[in-house]
Amino acid sequence: MPARRGAGWRLDPGSCGAAPSRAACAAGRKAMVNTADAGDPERLVLFGSFTSSSSYKPMLFLALSGLPFSFRTVNLKNGVQKSPDYLAVNRYGQVPALRHRGLTVVQSNVILDYLARATGCFEEAAEQARWTAREWLSWESDAITNVAKVRHYSRFRAVDPAVMSYFRPLAEAALGFVDTALADGRDWLVDGDAPSIADIGCWGRMVFMAEGGLEIARWPHLQRWAARLQALPGFALPYDLIPKKDTEFAGR
Structure with a gap:
């Protein structure tokens, strides 16, 4: 498979040229x-x-x-x-x-x-956008992971109610943050034209939210973004x- 090319974004030593496009x-x-x-x-x-x-x-x-x-x-x-x-x-x-x-x-x-x-x-084609996508992934692993914890404790392992009282507000805050980020009318988290690994990573972590009692309808911008993802071929x-x-x- 040929190397994907772009300054700082190559798998094979010596590759160079324009940033990867879609x-x-x-x-x-x-x-x-x-x-x-x-x-x-x-x-x-x-x-x-x-x-x-x-x-x-x-x-x-x-x-x-x-x-x-x-x-x-x-x-x-x-x-x-x-x-x-x-x-x-x-x-x-x-x-x-x-x-x-x-x-x-x-x-x-x-x-x-x-x-x-x-x-x-x-x-992403632009270098700043590539870093921004990975910034979202880093944030997701710290914040949206609380959604996964709420789901895990709801479905797989019962915990003291105080534990859920701690994690549920964190999960709700993370979902609210994404909802606010999408409130400016953008279709995707990084690039308005097409989804990136930021969209896949953030959605993938929150996908089981309903199993933790977190209903997506509470966050309308998030819900519309999820619908756009679900309309993609192969989803x-x-x-x-x-x-x-x-x-x-x-x-x-």
Whole structure:
């Protein structure tokens, strides 16, 4: 697969030239379309779980990009993430993890960063916009993650009400922040013309909000932004998108 090019945003030493454009996504997809063999080092291999918002983020990126990839399910309920075999992939014992071209990349937002650089998909053309997209991802990991905590404590692990009383306002504040950012009429978080990894990452972390009793209708700008994401070709919600068994995706 050819390197995505741009000052400071290259995978291969010595590459140079204009910053990646959205046309690079089509070129990256074309370059990868024949990597049908799961053993091919050019094949993207994603490890994850269908209940994990962290897994959903790179899964949604790949689905929206139409890239071919392999999915390897990690059963969190059965503790597979702590097994020696999986710890050899991800030393943190967490999902997701990505393998590609001899590399192993872990942590969902780092994977989004890698995928954008490697494929050109959902990468901003302007340097400031690229940094802004990653700024959103860094903020998301600190703020919107509270939405995931509220959902986790509501569905998977009962906690003292005082714990929920602490995290719920933080989750609501994060959702309110995104809602306010979108209140100026922009379609997307960074670039008004098209979504970026910022949109995928922020949406992916909050996708299970209703399972934590956080109804999206409370934030109308956020709700309209989510509707725009859901209208994109290839979009699906986690339980429809992430398989419960190992699966090969041919791409489009």
